[in-house]
């Protein structure tokens with residue numbers, strides 16, 4: 001028997017002086033993707049129980065090396081509500097045994113309610129873990145991420161990578177990380193390979209702040225996700241049904257959208273970003289006018305002067321003095337560097353941080369982990385159902401940008417005023433309060449594990 005080093009994940013003790021070697025081979029899945037399959041060797045007999053234990057330890061440290069001084073500890077969350085409700089079963093059938101064979105110590109939580117994972121991550125000393133693992137869907141990973149930005153040491157906390165073992169409906173984070181099934185995801189955790197990922201802040205009045213890794217939708221994309229929550233039992237098929245429903249309805253949704261192109265953002269001087277630039281909004285706008293985002297931010301006196309304990313700075317948004325009075329209906333009202341989306345009504349609107357939005361749709365074909373921007377894509381008008389169906393087909397293949405109708409803006413910051421009834425504002429698959437939203441990208445703020 002021959003196992004390549006990169007295939008090895010560890011070993012387990014068998015009765016008395018025996019061991020079994022655990023490894024993952026690479027194969028092409030039905031969709032042509034590289035996925036891993038799990039194997040256990042036949043039983044090997046060692047000269048003594050002591051030698052068997054020592055051999056297991058060595059194989060575990062080669063197959064699944066420790067990546068820091070924290071020891072091989074994982075903080076794991078299972079969301080029993082995600083997808084078709086089978087996350088717990090999958091964990092105990094596949095994931096748990098692999099972690100054991102790899103020699104990880106696991107601190108396991110089964111979430112009991114929405115927000116539970118956030119509350120626990122907030123309280124945990126993340127530096128004592130090699131990674132935080134969500135077993136569920138993107139909503140579970142999103143809840144984990146919210147817990148990172150608690151307290152003054154958030155910068156240190158973001159060094160601990162997170163990942164998603166796919167058990168939800170969309171599982172976009174897993175898809176983007178090449179974790180096409182549970183075994184491949186756990187293999188990725190064992191190897192501990194990580195890459196930096198941009199995170200974007202999503203701010204609303206009254207001090208509400210979210211951190212997101214994936215997307216912000218409005219209109220069609222929001223409805224095919226949130227509008228099909230009652231079809232959760234169907235798994236990912238619910239998105240296809242939701243998309244067809246939207247296309248056949250031929251609805252358009254209105255929103256006023258202002259954005260800062262990433263090219264313009266990189267040209268901004270520190271003075272501009274502190275709100276002292278010459279744009280019309282700065283005229284007569286004092287510190288008080290800059291401080292009305294609410295909550296903690298209000299206490300700072302102005303939006304731009306945050307302390308480290310508040311999480312990453314939002315320099316571009318802080319340049320918008322008097323921003324709550326900012327009227328996106330008046331084109332000449334925009335500060336320097338900002339632009340308005342040229343249309344209010346759109347058939348399709350999405351801003352994405354990563355290419356895949358589930359296992360099948362490459363909605364952001366030009367997006368990547370660390371571009372420092374969101375890809376804002378929109379279509380003003382899908383004129384017929386045929387055109388709508390062609391668009392859905394193209395989005396599945398990641399070819400929709402080849403259509404002249406689908407426009408792309410690379411944006412570093414964004415403001416959306418939602419105007420239509422019958423839709424949601426959806427961030428990473430979770431709906432947020434339906435009111436003006438401010439978005440700013442933070443380059444390479446966190447790290448994710450990849451397969």
Ligand SMILES: Nc1ncnc2c1ncn2[C@@H]1O[C@H](COP(=O)(O)OP(=O)(O)OP(=O)(O)O)[C@@H](O)[C@H]1O
Nearest residue numbers: 082083111112113114137138139140168169170171
């Ligand atoms: N014990 C629980 N009971 C009910 N809801 C829960 C529980 N734990 C977490 N949740 C909520 O479940 C929701 C859905 O979870 P998640 O997003 O992981 O699954 P999904 O929607 O099927 O997957 P995806 O987001 O990838 O499409 C989240 O909004 C989360 O707040």
